[in-house]
Amino acid sequence: MAFDLGEFDARVKGMPLPLLYAVGTGIALLALVILRFISNSLPAKSPPIFEGTPFIGGIMKFIKGPMKLMHDGYMRSGEVFTVPVLHKNFTFLLGPHVSGHFFKANDDEMSQKEVYEFNVPTFGKGVVFDVDHKVRAEQFRFFAEALKSAKLKIYVPYFVQEAQDFFSKWGQEGTIDFAKTFSELIILTASRTLMGREVRESMFHQVADLFHDLDMGMLPISVLFPYLPIPAHWARDRARAELSRIFARIIQARRESKATEEDILQCFIDSRYEKVYGGRYLNDEEITGMLIATLFAGQHTSSITSAWTGLTMIRDKASFKAAVEEQRQVIAKHGHELSMEALNDMKVLERCMMEALRLFPPLIMLLRQAKAPFAVTTSQGKTYVIPKGHVVATSPAYSHRLPHVFSRPDEFDPERFAAPREEDKAAPFSFIGFGGGRHGCMGSNFAILQIKSIWSVLLRSFEFELVDTFPEPDFESMVVGPKPCRVHFRRRSQPL
Incomplete structure (x- = not known):
């Protein structure tokens, strides 16, 4: 025709x-x-596109959840792939062979600011993700000073005392949920070491409630629309303003009395810029923002890691027994005092914690924005060029379970961190439970000592068993902890 x-x-x-x-x-x-x-x-030098249906496929893949997206993308394309979502391109780098630049690049090459600006309403103006990288570098220096070894030695007795006081209120036996229990305890230790004596002694419940409103104001929708006029954001903003007023009064009182306290708040009060702002001291709003940022960086991650550490040790009875035996050995060497030196000798407990963090990291993804193109080469020898402007993601949760990185990756095996195996050191950035490189977690030593203190108190005084089956991770949360799981505790007839 x-x-x-x-x-x-x-x-x-x-x-x-x-x-x-x-x-x-x-x-x-x-x-x-x-x-x-x-x-x-x-065929191209750019990463393979994992989208499916053009224009809407990437959105649908994110809706199904990041873990499924990464698994499907990895099975189809390997360690490197790009998912287009609306006007942005998300490129995933999964595993140590392709994530080196992500961790080692400076802020002019791989920037945090653009991808984490949704935190600004919570942390406040003028701090962390609301400033350029030169100011942020100075502020990170203040964090590092507050968390150096000499300071940590001062904080350890506070960790221990809060844990002992908290668990002394337990009866002879009972049933608890670790996620809830450790969330309550970590905010107590944070209030004493971070926010200061004044908060811990006279206004803990008020401040804890305000931080809860801040926490509830950080929703998945907040990542895209942090200023959306919704009730959760209104409550967040009211809580942030009230915290500013509370800490302004505390800071003013400390400055007038010239009192010297041993906490992170005092470290921030005493900090001054060296390379920007004419060398001035931090103002009240900056101090409050730094405190909030520090708490958000550590509260959920520490409480969740404490919970997973206990759950995995209780399930693996051999590891729990080894951790108890280590406590006996530490007591024989150092006495009953939980000093920093005693905690540093607890290698078995530390390996159990690291393995729990490997299997169940609280953060699913770490993000940067590429400010310049860069090349990566996979474990199979394929080279791709990541274009400028892409949002680049790597994932502790997925990368830690790659079989070419960790042997039998789904098994709980703390000895993989012990010599001579040391699987975490086989390639740089194999273990990224604390991030790595330029922006590795500055609070990692603080968290390790805090969790060791808590679990040392528990191992010496209690026995545990799971009431429910071992829990799945709750991937519906922004910071991933265990789903509810009941644990039965029984106080030892003879504490260690």
Whole structure:
């Protein structure tokens, strides 16, 4: 059948204008879809595209959850792939072979600011992700000073005292949920070591409630629309303003009395810039923002890691027994005092904690924005160039379970961290439970000592068993902890 161009032209001219627009739009969209399919399948130096249905496929994959997205993308494309989402491209780098630049690059090459700006309403203006990288580098120096070894030695007795006081209120036996229990305890230790004596002694419950409102104001929708006018954001903003007023009074009282306290708040009060702002001291709003940022960086991660450490040790009876035996050995060497030196000798407990963190890291993804293109080479020898402007993601939760990185990756095996195996050191950035490189967690030693203090108190005084089956991770939460799981405790008849 011959195609009559003149007849086609006549039919088109006879169409109603709205119908003509609809046909034209449909043809244009079809052409775009075809072109997208073709471009996605062409060989290129850029990472392979993992999208499926053009324009909406990436959105649908994120909706199904990041763990499924990463698993499906890895099975299809390997360690490197790009998922287009609306106007952004998310490129995933899974495993140590491809994530080196992510961790080692400076802020001019791989930037945190653009991807974490949703934290600004919570942390406040003028701190961390609301400042350029030169100011942020100075503020990170203040964090590092507050968390150096000499300071940590001062904080350890506070960790121990809070844990002993907290667990002394337990009866001879009972049933608890570790996630809830450790969340309550960590905010107590944080209030004493971070926010100060004044908060811990006279306004703990008020401040804890305000921090709860801040926490509840950080929702998945907040990542895209941090200023969306919704009740959770209104409560967040009221809590942030009230915290500013509370800490302004505490800071002013300390400055007037010239009192010297041994906590992180005092470290921030005494800190001054060296390379920016003319060398001035931090103002009240900056101090409050730094305190909030520090608490958010550590509270959930420490409480969740404490919970997983206990759950995994209780399930693996050999590890729990080894950790108890280590406590006996430490007591024989150091006495009953839980000093920093005693805690540092607890290698078995530390390996159990690290293995729990490997299997169940609280943060699913770490993000940066590429400010310049860079190349990566996979474990199979394929090289890709990541374009400028891509949001780049790596994942402790997925990378820690790659079989070419860790042997039998789904098994709880704390000895993988012991010499001579040391699987975490086989390649740089194999273990990223505390991040790594330029922006590795500065509070990692603080967290390790805190969790060791808590579990030392528990191991010396209690026995445990799971009431429910071992819990799954709750991937619905922004910071991933265990789903509810009941644990039965029984106080030892003879404490260690």
